[in-house]
Each structure stands twice: as structure tokens, then as C-alpha cells.
Amino acid sequence: MRCIPGNLTSAAALALALALGACATSQPESSGRASVGPRTGYFFVGGRYVEGKTGPLMERQMYVEFQLPAERTRPYPIVMIHGAAQTGSNFTGTPDGRKGWAEYFVEQGYAVYVVDQPSRGRSAYLESLGALTRFPASQIEQRFTAHEKFNLWPQAKLHTQWPGEGPNKGQRGDAIFDQFYASQVQYIGSNAVTQQLNRDAGAALLDKIGPAIIMTHSQSGAIGWPIADARPKLVKAIIAAEPSGPPFVNAVFGNEPARLWGVTDIPMTYEPPVSDPKQLAVVEQAAADGPNLEHCRLQGEPVRRMPTLTGIPILIVAAESSYHAMYDHCTSKYLAQAGVPNTFVRLEDAGIRGNGHMMMLEKNNLDIARLMAGWLDKNVR
DSSP: OOSSOTTSOHHHHHHHHHTTHHHHTOOOOOOSSOOOOOEEEEEEESOEEEEETTEEEEESOEEEEEEEOSSOOSSSOEEEEOOTTOOTHHHHOOTTSOOOHHHHHHHTTOOEEEEEOTTSTTSOOOGGGOOEEOOOHHHHIIIIISGGGTOOSGGGGGOOOSSOOSTTTTSTTSHHHHHHHHTOOOEESOHHHHHHHHHHHHHHHHHHHOSEEEEEEETTHHHHHHHHHHOTTTEEEEEEEEESOOTTBOOSSOOOBOOTTSSOSSOOOOBSOOSSGGGSOEEEOSSOSSTTOOOOEEEOSSOOBOTTTTTSOEEEEEOSSSGGGGTHHHHHHHHHHTTOOOEEEEGGGGTOOSOOSOGGGSTTHHHHHHHHHHHHHHHOO
């Protein structure tokens, strides 16, 4: 069957798109008819009414934009969840006008759902959910777009892939940088609140569309794990591009306690059960796994397992010049120790060089997408 038959009205097509759970586990069949073009649209999930000062208001809803290929050749859609200060625009294009990951994966036959996190972008915010914060342009330059000019961590000097030319590349005054910074938005400062909102909205999305592949980046790495914890049978794979980490403590820019549940700031399912994160014994490595790497914090005895994530194919990707290059291996090691096999790939080991944290926007973004697509072909049946 076609996920969206070509002879439907726009209203009927949208209704069928919202019921794509029926399509999620079926292969399209050849009808002999001319192929219809890709279909796009949007909907919201997860909202609830609360009483505001002026009357009832909705909160916690998540905006979901879908792109459906003319012919579905992949059984499971991909849900793309952006990171801190970002919106779904990270995946729908690049600041210099090139193809984004969403379009690439649609061309490979995947249905793609791109979200704006609750209380972010096109998902309305209410003050009762917590105070907002925002990245200054200088921080974006130093960490994401021009970090080779600041060298705040050892790998930063290897950055070559941010688009643009000239002395201001990756900085204010460069047209491409200014486009990127224009896309930055306010976001809730509490990681725990953010993860709770997205876990609930992400679960509601999977309840609507059926089994799916979850793709996360940065802050949303700590969102993908709770969504899978809440709906393990509906998550068919997780691709985590530089997920929030490392376990238990911040790194590079500070050493404050963080992610006290290992990979999240909110409760996760452990076996034996954990009712308080203090029940997780934490041990720091005596020696790092290599030069310019953080000392990982893992579980001490007794090691508790994370049973809901076991059996879900997981790919964790780290870029050569990103600050995540120092510690994403710790997230991989932590999951493996907790009984969650995963594939950890440093892009330079795959011949993809010079990337920073915003890899989906950089000059070789489609090389990275092809790596991810190849992994999905081998690991998701």
C-alpha cells in the first residue's frame, strides 16, 4: 500500500498521515500508477489544558512536521529531535541553503518526523514550566562554528567543516553564521523539566505513528533514552549524534554534577530497581582511555542493568573536532556496562574529518547521513 495514496483529498491525506502507525510496519506495493510527490504537513501531540490568568491555555504540546516520500521503502519512520537552543530547522536545511538530513532520509524512502521540543519554537511555552535561557552569539562561535579560533579543548583545532569563507567564517558578520544564529531560540534552563516534557510528548508521538527510529542530537540525547524507556517496543533504533553527557558530571566547560541517573536527569528503569540515583555506585576511571579524553565515570559494584534499552540497536556518533570528542565514549561505555550494547563511531575513524558539534549543518553533512543510513540498513530489520 501507499502510505498516502495519490487520489486522496488534502484533508484525507492528512488524516491518513496522522494514522501512519498502519504504514509503519508495511512495505509499499507497486501499483503501476505514476508516483505522487512527497507529502508534507504537521500536527501537535501531548498537549493539555491548564487554567491561566486569562482563561484556559494549552501547555506541553509538541509540534511535529512530517515529510513522507512518494514511495515508502523503509518500514519505520525516523523521528528527529533537536538539541538545546535549536528547533527542528536543524534537520530541514542548512544556513547556507544545502540539503538537510530530513530531505536526505526522505529520499532514501523513510517517512521523517521533525519536532520542535515542547515549549520551544512552534511548541508554545508557558511560564509555569520554568525560566528560559539563551545562548549568546559568542558562545555559539566558541563551541560550535569557529572553535578552531579559540582552542578551548584539544581537538578544537581540527575543525574545518563549517560552511563559508573569509576571515569571519563562523563568526558574527558572516552571512552564514548570522543565518545560523538567527535560528537560535530561548529554551527551558532545567534539563530535568526538558527531559520530562519530551519523554511524555515523544511517547505520545510514538503512540500516534507507531514504531519508529529515534534520532537525537546533543541535549536531546538525554531525551531519547527516556522515550525508549517509556515505549521500548515502539523504538526500533536510536541514533544519538553527540548525546548529552558524560554520565554523572559535566565536562570540558565545568565539572558540576549532572545526569545523576547515568545518562539522564530524570528516573530511568534499572534492574535491580533504583528509587534514588544515590543508589547507583559511581567510580571514576583511574586512567583515561587515551590522550585528550575525559576520565569516565561508570558504575561500581553492584552494577545495575538498564533492561528497557537492551535489544534496541543504538548508534552513538562523535565528531573529530567537537568538545564531545573528549567524552562521548564514556556514554557508550556506561550503556555497555549496564547491559545495553551499542555501536560507537568516531567520524574520523570512518574517514569523515574536521566536523564540529553541529555536524548536520556542516559542509559534509550528507556524508554523515550516509554513514547513519548504512548503519540502519545493517541493524534495523
